[in-house]
Amino acid sequence: MAKTKQTKNGTVEKKLIGLADLVITAAQRAKDPTMAIPIRALSNVTFNERKGLLEMGHKKQARSFFNVGMAKKFMQTMLVADALSELQRAELTTSLREIYYRTKHTIQDSHENTFDTQDESDPIIEDLEVSLVALREELHVRAENGGSVVGPLVLGDDGDRVDCAKLGKGGYSVPSIVEPEYVEIRRCTADFVLLVEKGTQWNRLSEDKFWRRYNCVLLTGNGQPPRGVRRLARRLHEEYRLPVYVLVDNDPWGYYIYSVVKQGSINLAFESQRMAIPKAKFIGLSSADPERYELPRNVGIKLNEKDIARAKELLNYQWFQKPAWQAEIKRMLTSGLKYELDALANKDFQYLTKKYLPRKLKEKDWLD
Template sequence: MKKLRKKPAKKATRRAGAGGDAGVGKAILNESGRLAKQALAEKDPQFTIPVRANSNTEWDEASRILRMGDRKQIRELFNLGQARKFMQTTLQQRGVLDLLEQDKTLSLRGMYYKGLHTIPGAKEKTFGDQDESDTVLQDLEVLLGALREELHVFAKKRGTMVGNITVRDAGDEINCRRMGTGGYAIPSICEPDVIEFVNCEADFVLHVEKDTVWSRFNEDRFWEKHNCILTEGSGQPPRGVRRLLQRLNAELGLPVICLLDCDPWGHHI
């Protein structure tokens, strides 16, 4: 195996928090056990969930990431305004545990359909639309202290990469120098246990906003002439692309240069 020309700045680790599949599963069982104890003690079962809002985030300069603040919200079963969301939270929590136990993954859309059914004895469905399901899964992330990818849930694949790097994707070695006109499709889950950097000769990463620009650069073999990695996220890049770019920068020390539209949307990206 060839060694990386760019040495990792620090050891690749999964996000501190739930601690991988076993940690997430344990966190779910702990939450379930806590709810059961509350019910058996004739207390109102409730979740305590960190508030997901800009006002409850703090910038950690040392790690250069946004962290959740200390504000919490209570989600109770015996509250008419919260009972439905409480039910949805326990339902999706059960769905995530199923995925972990079976060592399978599922898309956000798949999780919506997995939990969608008519509540017995009522005409009410568990979810009105996928947005409700997605919101609950985001709540589970902060409740369990885990990434969505650690819940074995992924979003729709979007994003492409080509250039002077070889990666190992779920055991398959991918040479991104030989990906033709289409490039390597960046997966939704880019954690170290899925995507491993095998060999990298690039000096930097050029991320472009639009796939049409990426296609032209790839056609001109810009990445070969300038010894770089060329990526695109088809507009606002999904989490998989953002995570991969973060890893390329943090682990391989590659600077990331972005080519975006000079407008508010480009600045947002």
């Protein structure tokens, strides 16, 4: 395993050094050093219906040094590349914010900083990920440990055996890098994976030992699931053939979280190959549920303008074109209300664990 890591690192480092060569060659030929960066936007994303995931197109934008508008970004890209190669050589992993601090300094003889805020350095790291076709993990950049897992699952992490069934109600905090080289799945006896949007609902299910009764792995990403959580779900899905169900709020953002898990995100479409779970199912909260589960109207929240605009955007996305989905979103728009998962507590604190999910699973009431 150590060996594979070594070779991989080697290639990434080579790619980073390639950027320096690009500048040197261009300078020798008296040309403007220019790098091509794939565009990370909806315009450069296609939905592959056969594979059921988002794929990045081939559109690229040129970033050249001798262009007033791009000069600073070009310089910043070189600085980030330098910092990343330093990580490679030292075999360290780091956070986005540390990269920002590492590359920030005041340019000689001026009042100008290389970076003013982290908002400037983060997109550059993503630029490098896509243009070098290297995963963030391969670049040794980790995100926050943003999720938790509990269930009949045994993991190996840095040689430690982690039995996710014996971690109380807190569970195991999912690291941002869960590649086999880092986290090993030793055993999994669950029947399915339940990915919950909100930590509060995950806590409820964990506390009620829902996973034990229904033999599942409970995952949460506290909002938009971070890469580690998505990757872990994908590995469980792929390696243990477990179906994945997604439980989110009934609002446009919930729908989008589901779609990111299923097809991948627009911003990092190139990672869908490795992250997306095209067979993931949307278990709730559906816009049909309030009626079916007799949620009173007064626990709904009125859709605001942003919600409505976002829902209309979703209606146009290629991957929401299935009639069931169109109906689902339109139903929400017609009702003018959104519902939080927490609203289920209106009926009973344990309504989610004892009534809602059991009935959903029994009726196989989910959207694809």
